[in-house]
Amino acid sequence: MTDEGVPGAGQRAPLRPTRQRRAITDALAGAEEFQSAQDIHDALRHAGEKVGLATVYRTLQAMADAGEVDVLQAPGGEAAYRRCSASHHHHLVCRECGRTVEISGSSVERWTESVARDNGFSEVSHTIELVGLCADCSR
Template sequence: MTGTDERPTALRPTRQRIAITAALRESVDFQSAQEVHDAVRQSGEKVGLATVYRTLQAMADSGEVDVRHSPAGEATYRRCSTSHHHHLVCRSCGRTVEITGSAVERWAHAVADEHGFTDVAHTVELVGLCADCSAAKAGN
């Protein structure tokens, strides 16, 4: 998520957007457009995959969802808290934890100040192995 604390005005609540929002709300993990599409269809809604892609992109653009890219470059989406935060992501299973921290904020502002930048936004994503994946790796 970027350095702003406020999200833009919500998008028009169409039937498709409501179904996609519900599917995102049901998962704690980032999901691909295909996974969201599958979840929407399993709920009984009829929404085309192209509509899911467009809606997710619009929701990301408006700040309603966070987007991150997998190592392969695939965009994945998640409804996160509305406050400014960053993500800690397991590089093996994709488990994601929202993190907040003033140390990151202080560092970003100090670097910007040092170079004379103003009105700076930032995105921080920490990547590592979660406890379960670390344990599985150690057991092999």
């Protein structure tokens, strides 16, 4: 998750709309959970799109750098991607099925600012992901 409210974060020029980027964007738009580059590549291949895995990785990294997708580390350490809302938010992720809920937390923001101020820091950014079991996986 990028800090869109932080100066300089996610503020790059829009990416060029290539055929491959449109295909990757469309694949991300249809998913509610975070997906790995390999998952996206597989979905594109099954849809008949000819996009190389290296192109998927490069495009996802460029989209993350531009603030167009959120990134989190999956349990195995692999990066996972999701298109999210443009406003600053955090994620609640089910460790079993990957279901993801966007959450906003003004109390988290106040706590972050307080900790930074108390320790003499400024221009602090943060990423918070809460991981647990969703209601379906808890059964």
